[in-house]
Amino acid sequence: MTESKSNQAALTRPCVKCRAQEATLDSRSQPVCRDCFVKFISTKFIKQIDILGKKTRPAAGPSSGSSSGGPPTLTRRYLLGLSFGVSSTVLLHVLSENLESQLAKGRTAPFDLIVVHVDASSSLSREGADNSEAAAAAAEAVLNRYRARYPRFTFHNVPLSSSSSSTQSGNDSSEDALSLLSSSTTAPPTAASQSDLRAHRIRRILLASAARHNCQALLLGHSTTALAELTLAEAAKGRGFALPWLVGDGPAPPAPPSSGPQQPQVLVHHPLREALRKELVTYASLITDPSPLTDLISEPMRPGGDGTGSAEGTTTVVSYRDLSIEDVMTRYFAEVEASYPSVVANVARTAGKLVRRGGSGRDEEAAAAAAACELCGMPRDEDGDKRWRGELGIQEEGEQGTEGFAGQLRGRLCYGCERSVGG
């Protein structure tokens, strides 16, 4: 007792965790030192990656659901969605640290990691075709810097315009909703709709890549804050039914039949789900060896629009017309996070408790797959659709847009995607 007292006496503001070093940071309203903060973040990460590790134990019995084709995986194989933003870059870094520390102890690598960046700089419609080559080159240059820093991992750059699913098998279903949308001359008119469709498209491309690369899980960098934003943003876009699939950890919804042959099930996990966004920003700023981690990070133009959790809010509002629902949520939660961080954490935690249901059948994979939305891939709520039309007399409204793209896809999209496609 006396000993620890004398130790503290030497410090003006001792770290509450180790009591041995000067506190230089505030963590959840407690003064901590740099080392303890870094440990705090990695502890949160390790807890989550261990949970995933248990679910994906290689060859642990019949439950390891990857036996449909190809050789059985002997190592865990994960795919990381990298947006070049803070959160996914930090996730990449802690995954690397984790791997290196295992190797340093003489153990085998706990997982293989494939990193995929979906290049969203080309737009949904084909207006941006001229720029897309330059954009691809720019993305490739950034990726090379990541490659140099994390040589153990494999990196890929996938353009947003790539078909999410059936390319590899050669099974071209011409009715694919995504190709219909990209060939459609009428791009979604508003920033909100474009941002929504882009985010969901990125998610599907990442899932398809994970399946293609025989990965057991897709890892996304979402912080607690990003998950809270996602919860309220998807609710605001009419995807309340899909919330547990989007916000929780677990299997991705079964792919719609139109997306080609049945793919092995992929888990979606968010290993940074217990860290606040501001904590990840702090963490990134503390990693300076061999060079500042922040040098790698380039936030995408549109905060929150990349579906992998991202960006600090950009500052000035141009016009509400140019904002997306995601932008509004990013701004909103930046404020809430500053004053009430635990409220933010509680949002994501609670949304994760909602029960996953698909289609009209209960938890039945086949029913869910049949009722999956052809754009976002989330389960459609057929019961809800029926009732909603009845309640609102929405038919008249729909008739306005029956020609063209929206008409062709009627009954194949979820409520949220119908909204985005229609405007």
Next chain:
Amino acid sequence: MARALCANCKTERAVIKRPKNHAKLCKGCFIQVFEDEVHHTITSSQLFHPGEKIAIGASGGKDSTVLASVLKTLNERHGYGLELVLLSIDEGIKGYRDDSLETVRRNAVQYDMPLKIVGYDELYGWTMDQVVETIGKKGNCTYCGVFRRQALDRGAKMLGIKHVVTGHNADDVAETVLMNLLRGDLARLSRSTSIVTGDSRSEVKRSKPLKYSYEKEIVLYAHHKKLDYFSTECIYSPEAFRGSARALVKQLERVRPTAILDIVRSGEDAARLVPGEEPSSCACLGQKAAAGVVVDDDVGGCGSQSGRTPGGEMAAMDKQLRDNEAHEGLEIDVTKTMAKGAVARGEKRDVPIRTGNASKGAPRQVLGNCKRCGYMSSQEICQACMLLEGLNKNRAKIQI
């Protein structure tokens, strides 16, 4: 610059762009469509049956005035066979209700409907002024809030009416959905989206026929129909979570006007995903889950949270959550050092959050009825009766 023609009749000039679906309509068509949609809600949800006596919770504000006007119109047009009564609550705060009650009295004449004004003194034996006299200014908001929650139901019961309709609109419901997501309150999320609340255990059923109507359209409707309403907004600020959700809904609406209905839709869908809820989307089955106390009144009046500092509610919850986390951390450390394994590690997580008045955390409330007044309550004696007991003891003391 020729104005666009009405998308509906294609003859009149369009004067309204509907926030709901961007349709441009003339005045006549807008009024017609607005009424048709409320009619649709009423019939598809089977809200009423012929001969039913309905009390319209009337505050003199725009929502309840539009509700009364539309219901009168539809009742006559479609032969619902309803007996409509205006029901207003007077908290008994000197001068406070004068203007709004005057409006309601005029409405009663305009719509040719009977009006019943029920005072807190009739309902509880106490006016708010008397409560304040007894317990002082501090804390009287608790009383007002609790009393107000039950007032419409109790008033209806006095009149022998089993169904109260309120003027809650789509904006209110959207706000409540976001608020409950924000506060992590799944139990309330599942209740709040239901068009009908109250079940066999409650003697009075409540419904909101304007649940899908935009506040903006309600204002437009009142304007174009030249309705007589009392336009002063409630002077009390809403509690922090509701206020925050309200601001958020307004921003979302600006970015994407359909967001309000989209949130309502999300709320209805997510309500069926709350653990323990029935997956059915049928309105009549939903009623069971919907049983509960309706707090979000539009009846105006004293906000139960007015004594608080803005943000107080959120700050309190944040602190409580942090304490829980710290407690949880401690628990794990202790079990570790005692090498007892994973005792109760998981269970600690779901401890309901208790933050003074904001204690809405319990995932499953067991609802019964108050032994004294019969009102739905999760306790043996409901909150109002508890407060009354305290007040009456005080009165007895004073009289001795």
